[in-house]
Amino acid sequence: MKDLRGKIAFVTGAASGIGLGIATALAQAGVKVMLCDIEQEALAKAVERLKQTNVDVEGVRADVSLKDELAAAADAIIARYGKVHILVNNAGIGGVGPYGLWTEAGWDWTIAVNLRAVVWGVSIFGPLIEKHREGGHIVSTASIAGLISRNSLPYNVTKYGVVALSEGLRLELAPRGIGVSVLCPGFVHTRIMDSMRNLPERFAAARPPGPPPVEGPLAERLKWMRDRNDAGVDPLYVGELVREGIENDWPYIMTDAEYEPVIEARFASIKEAFDRIRDRTPRR
């Protein structure tokens, strides 16, 4: 979508971090933006602050892991702006503990917000974008953890899912005039390490039983992640990259090259697996 001015976008997880950065960058480019978030107070503040900069934005509260709430939010953008061109599936949580500490409820919560809601977003907004025949774009926020899996396995599983969904959708939606990009950020300075603040009651069993550990490998790991997040890139910079990605129909939107060698090593390992069997005759 070369000319974004006057287009209409729906951004989930827009009250904080990357979502707010994307909403801001799009609004500054003349896009009318409906910000959607589970956190009412933060959402109201974000919308108010953006409105002060003279951009056309509104807010709608929804828990995207509830399909009915996401569908009601879609009704709200149509009621307010009449149509929608851009969907940004960005709402997400950090996920829950490593092997041995993960719980059923933790997996359910992580899958519901990080993956199920993205599928619902596409199902609900895809037909709305197609309807007006003006074209559109879908961006979903995965992560570098959608391309390499090391720690935080429930998180990585959902992010690989978002990459897979986006890669396949790009082929299926191109003939329908809808571009698809997947955002794979490295560390970004946001509130993701405090994701528990948005734990819906129905997933309450995902909450760890006691306070976070203060020593040992898990404490060190959490501290490392918090430090890396604090030193991460600016969410508005990420938002500007997303805007550029939509304008130029980039399949992948990266935010920095820190993990490029790790991804190359993964590809090399996959290539080695092919090399190992290349000269064999498959048995059928």
Ligand SMILES: NC(=O)c1ccc[n+]([C@@H]2O[C@H](COP(=O)([O-])OP(=O)(O)OC[C@H]3O[C@@H](n4cnc5c(N)ncnc54)[C@H](O)[C@@H]3O)[C@@H](O)[C@H]2O)c1
């Ligand atoms: N921060 C990073 O380093 C990083 C790196 C890679 C990917 N990401 C991804 O970026 C996305 C945004 O996260 P962030 O880092 O900006 O964190 P953040 O916590 O600052 O923002 C996430 C937003 O999503 C909202 N949210 C959470 N659950 C929701 C729900 N059920 N329904 C609606 N909204 C909900 C939160 O209220 C919050 O406003 C996530 O998908 C995350 O996985 C973040």
